[in-house]
Amino acid sequence: MPININHVCQCGRKYYLYMPFKMYAKEAGYSPKGIAVAEKIDKEDHTPERMEIQKKIAELYGAEFKDLSVNEIVQCECGKVLDMLAVFAKARDAK
Numbered sequence: 001m002p003i004n005i006n007h008v009c010q011c012g013r014k015y016y017l018y019m020p021f022k023m024y025a026k027e028a029g030y031s032p033k034g035i036a037v038a039e040k041i042d043k044e045d046h047t048p049e050r051m052e053i054q055k056k057i058a059e060l061y062g063a064e065f066k067d068l069s070v071n072e073i074v075q076c077e078c079g080k081v082l083d084m085l086a087v088f089a090k091a092r093d094a095k
């Protein structure tokens with residue numbers, strides 16, 4: 001399933017990230033078959049309704065919602081570019 005990450009930038013801005021399962025699967029070293037399955041799961045999960053819910057969760061958290069399936073690179077208003085590899089590692093460690 002897709003992964004949500006709470007991220008706080010060094011400037012203090014909060015982000016609530018939606019990471020597609022496919023993106024994670026690639027990083028985690030899944031087989032091509034596994035990545036294809038992840039992509040299928042993402043398609044089922046990535047509906048406008050679900051994205052609305054994600055945005056609401058972000059609001060409750062006081063964070064900005066970022067959909068990484070739209071844009072893998074997130075740049076904060078302070079200019080800091082999110083280090084996605086570090087974020088991936090964090091997500092992995094949280095398992």
Ligand SMILES: [Zn+2]
Binds near residue numbers: 010011079080
């Ligand atoms: Zn920042």
